[in-house]
Amino acid sequence: MIEVQHVTKFFDTKRVLDDIDATFEKGKVNLIIGKSGSGKTVLLKSLIGLLPVDEGVITFDGREITGAHARNMKEIRQEMGVVFQGGALFDSLSVLDNVRFPLDLFSRATEGEKRERAIASLRRVNLENVETLYPAELSGGMKKRVAIARAIVLRPRYLFCDEPNSGLDPLTSIVIDNLLSELTHEYGMTTIINTHDMNSVFEIGENIIFIHQGKKEWEGDREMLLKTTNEALDEFLFTSKFNRMVKERIA
Amino acid sequence: MKFLETTGNYILFMRRIFAKPEKARVYFRGVTDELEKLGLNSIVLVMIISFFIGAVLTLQTAYNMSNPMLPRYLIGYLTRETLLLEFSSTIVSLILAGKIGSNIASEIGTMRITEQIEALEAMGINSVSYLVGPKIAAALVINPVLYVFSVFVGIIGGFLAGVSAGIVNYDDYLNGLRLDFNPYYVTYSIVKTLFFALIFTSIPAFYGYNVRGGALEVGKASTRAVVDSSITILVANLVLTRILL
Ligand SMILES: Nc1ncnc2c1ncn2[C@@H]1O[C@H](COP(=O)(O)OP(=O)(O)OP(=O)(O)O)[C@@H](O)[C@H]1O
Numbered sequence: 001m002i003e004v005q006h007v008t009k010f011f012d013t014k015r016v017l018d019d020i021d022a023t024f025e026k027g028k029v030n031l032i033i034g035k036s037g038s039g040k041t042v043l044l045k046s047l048i049g050l051l052p053v054d055e056g057v058i059t060f061d062g063r064e065i066t067g068a069h070a071r072n073m074k075e076i077r078q079e080m081g082v083v084f085q086g087g088a089l090f091d092s093l094s095v096l097d098n099v100r101f102p103l104d105l106f107s108r109a110t111e112g113e114k115r116e117r118a119i120a121s122l123r124r125v126n127l128e129n130v131e132t133l134y135p136a137e138l139s140g141g142m143k144k145r146v147a148i149a150r151a152i153v154l155r156p157r158y159l160f161c162d163e164p165n166s167g168l169d170p171l172t173s174i175v176i177d178n179l180l181s182e183l184t185h186e187y188g189m190t191t192i193i194n195t196h197d198m199n200s201v202f203e204i205g206e207n208i209i210f211i212h213q214g215k216k217e218w219e220g221d222r223e224m225l226l227k228t229t230n231e232a233l234d235e236f237l238f239t240s241k242f243n244r245m246v247k248e249r250i251a
Numbered sequence: 252m253k254f255l256e257t258t259g260n261y262i263l264f265m266r267r268i269f270a271k272p273e274k275a276r277v278y279f280r281g282v283t284d285e286l287e288k289l290g291l292n293s294i295v296l297v298m299i300i301s302f303f304i305g306a307v308l309t310l311q312t313a314y315n316m317s318n319p320m321l322p323r324y325l326i327g328y329l330t331r332e333t334l335l336l337e338f339s340s341t342i343v344s345l346i347l348a349g350k351i352g353s354n355i356a357s358e359i360g361t362m363r364i365t366e367q368i369e370a371l372e373a374m375g376i377n378s379v380s381y382l383v384g385p386k387i388a389a390a391l392v393i394n395p396v397l398y399v400f401s402v403f404v405g406i407i408g409g410f411l412a413g414v415s416a417g418i419v420n421y422d423d424y425l426n427g428l429r430l431d432f433n434p435y436y437v438t439y440s441i442v443k444t445l446f447f448a449l450i451f452t453s454i455p456a457f458y459g460y461n462v463r464g465g466a467l468e469v470g471k472a473s474t475r476a477v478v479d480s481s482i483t484i485l486v487a488n489l490v491l492t493r494i495l496l
């Protein structure tokens with residue numbers, strides 16, 4: 001479980017996160033949704049400890065990482081996996097070496113064991129016989145999968161994904177979404193995913209927070225989304241004709 | 252103002268390079284990879300350039316010595332001195348600043364804009380020391396070696412050009428090479444190559460690391476890196492010469 005209390009973040013004088021409170025639960029797919037520029041990535045990077053927050057407290061199962069407690073992050077880094085927006089695979093390393101990378105850093109296993117674990121991780125995301133390829137030789141969907149394989153190779157307690165299906169076709173997106181959802185339940189991870197993809201929201205969202213102009217405007221689950229009276233959220237979700245139509249049908 | 256700010260940031264950046272690397276083994280593999288990359292990528296270029304410059308130096312010296320009073324062995328002597336003191340250290344480093352510098356800036360810049368650097372940081376790696384440390388270490392090893400190669404290849408180039416054009420004979424050239432040899436010049440030049448190696452790796456790395464935006468900015472950073480490291484090499488050359496000679 002990750003808890004966020006009163007988190008505020010400025011860039012110069014611009015308040016990008018404004019007094020955010022949220023709880024992300026273990027074993028669940030927690031979504032951060034909001035339109036472009038609302039602050040999703042900044043919030044996610046603050047959680048990962050890549051951006052320092054100006055105010056507020058973030059705790060990972062009771063371990064604070066903000067302010068004077070930044071040292072705790074060192075231990076938590078080995079317990080978390082991150083899938084960046086473009087995958088962020090290391091161009092100079094093969095697929096296998098990318099996935100092995102966290103093991104080389106943190107694991108004392110033998111070379112053979114590390115190799116096995118990396119291959120098992122690739123298999124878990126349904127990739128086989130790609131070990132020797134380089135990132136430039138992969139399709140967008142494969143890159144995302146390799147990134148996921150790398151993120152889960154240490155069996156993390158926490159998984160963070162920044163728009164895991166940006167740039168993917170709807171079908172591949174659903175496959176990736178479901179993969180993330182399965183992994184979350186299988187490993188009992190606290191998973192946090194940034195997205196503005198409506199399909200993902202309804203496909204896998206279990207606990208959803210909506211960010212608007214740096215503020216948390218709303219939180220709830222999928223069913224509650226359909227009945228929302230929050231204006232900004234309604235606009236965000238149901239501006240497209242198709243979504244509006246679906247909503248009206250259901251109502 | 253901007254200059255001071257950039258310089259200050261560069262110094263802070265350098266401090267992060269020399270922070271203790273987290274895992275020696277991973278770091279060491281980086282150094283051997285870089286040695287291979289830097290060495291193989293530049294040795295052929297340096298040899299080709301040194302060969303031709305050595306040849307031209309010899310020919311030009313010969314053509315400028317129309318006065319029969321001047322002994323012919325001066326041709327070999329002057330070729331050696333020019334290579335030893337200036338060409339093989341400074342000019343070769345300037346060439347490497349163009350080749351290796353732009354390479355480093357665009358490699359690290361691309362890693363920045365594709366979030367690879369953040370991926371490293373998220374894993375708890377000091378990305379600066381991990382990415383830049385091995386490059387600097389490798390260049391510090393390689394650049395003096397390239398210097399030595401360059402001097403030898405340049406001298407051979409000069410010899411072949413001079414002898415084949417019939418403007419200097421074997422004995423004169425060799426006597427010139429042996430004349431008045433001051434080993435301190437080699438020390439002085441090797442010290443310079445070390446400073447230059449530091450410059451043409453760390454400045455491009457700094458610009459690459461601080462890229463914000465997209466591919467266009469990576470290109471700009473790479474150009475700026477080459478220009479600034481070249482200028483810095485020239486200034487350092489002047490300062491080191493004042494101090495060391
Ligand atoms: N390093 C930075 N320096 C200054 N401002 C920044 C920085 N990073 C983000 N911002 C600003 O913070 C705001 C939130 O950005 P953020 O990237 O979190 O949006 P987002 O919700 O992830 O959008 P998208 O869906 O497009 O990825 C934006 O207004 C952005 O301009």
Ligand SMILES: [Mg+2]
Pocket residue numbers: 040041042162
């Ligand atoms: Mg974003």
